Amino acid sequence: MINLEVPKKFQQLVDQAHQAAAEFFRPNSRKYDHAEHTYPKELDMLAALLDGLSASGGGAGAGGVRRDEGKDKGNRNGSNLQLLLGTIEMCWGDVGLLLTMPRQGLGNAAIASVANDEQLERYKGKWAAMAITEPDTGSDSGAIRTTAVLDGDHYVLNGEKIFVTSGERADCVVVWATLDRSLGKAAIKSFVVDRGTPGFELVRLEHKLGIRASDTAHFRLENVRVHKDNLLGSPDINTEQGFAGVMQTFDNTRPLVAAMAVGVARAALEETRRILSDAGVEIDYDRPANVQHAAAALFLQLESDWEAAYLLSLEAAWMADNRKPNSLEASMAKAKAGRTGSDVTLRCVELAGSVGYGENSLLEKWARDSKILDIFEGTQQIQQLIVARRLLNKSSAELK
16 A cells, blocks of 8 residues: 655644544444433543644644635645544544534634634634535535525524534534525525524434434524624625635535545454454455455455545645645545445445444444445535536536
8 A cells, every 4th residue: 555654743643633532532432322412521621632732733623725825835734634634533533523522613614714814713712513404405505595684784594404513512603594595606605603692493403323422403593683794704796706705615624524434434444454364364465356365355445445535635635735726626535535435334344244233343333424424515426516517617507
């Protein structure tokens, strides 16, 4: 396998993230999988540690893609790559626990990407969730029905949001809404709504196949008044630009979801290698796969797919750090890693047989957890559509 060394300045972070995954995430993985909707209070101490590391420049908080800061000073490994490497290690421990880390939500990435200086300061230290999906709107973010109507110094929001990760636990939620449905995607904006705002109602928490340590909320918004200063980005509707501003958040978060899949798939591969070794199956990198044990040949195939997903994820994060447009690469990484994570974990269960299907091994849990990573932040099909549009230079109207 190709071995790309971790940048020296990130090695301490990677080691600390792996230690946290090994000493807390992995040992508590089953506990909070069984105790769905129970907040893991032990995360508070770990989150405080990460906050301290981020403040000192030695850690990775929920970063953003801000390409308007300063001039290009050559190749750099920055906060996006740092966060991606840390995410891989954490998800080697447990995806669900990583997703419920305080102040590391998808809403935090949105704020970090497009908020102005005043908003960055105001929401510093807050835990922000992200609300995009609606009952009638899934992967097509441009079809959002939640409305935002300007009334004096406030916007009045009405609509419904589902599948909001960490919605109940977060301090605030970044809500996507449209200023004018007739203008399509260009009128979609994002608003920071503080929990406890009148009319912002938690309807229920979902029961899920996997990532059970992370709560997933359903909200209803009825005449929710949000000050105009809570709008992220410009209030102007630019029909030529579309909703590139709010979509910019995905350039950052899609590589992170890819990193989650890379992390859990690596965990499954390592455990499967151990099981195969105990069963006497040798994996030889110096011989062609077709002359080895069938289980070894399949393992080598899975490992090569994993490596491709890992490299694509690194590239997407590196491009963001170097202020290069990475929408294509972010979708490629998300598509490859999302599918690979699901395929690898399921095939590892298959290779391990009854050992992998029971609760004595974490393989069956990883197979359940990994499926969502191929769905949220844009499904496999949506990512492939985005990649096709970019490569063929087609608009959304030309290629549906």
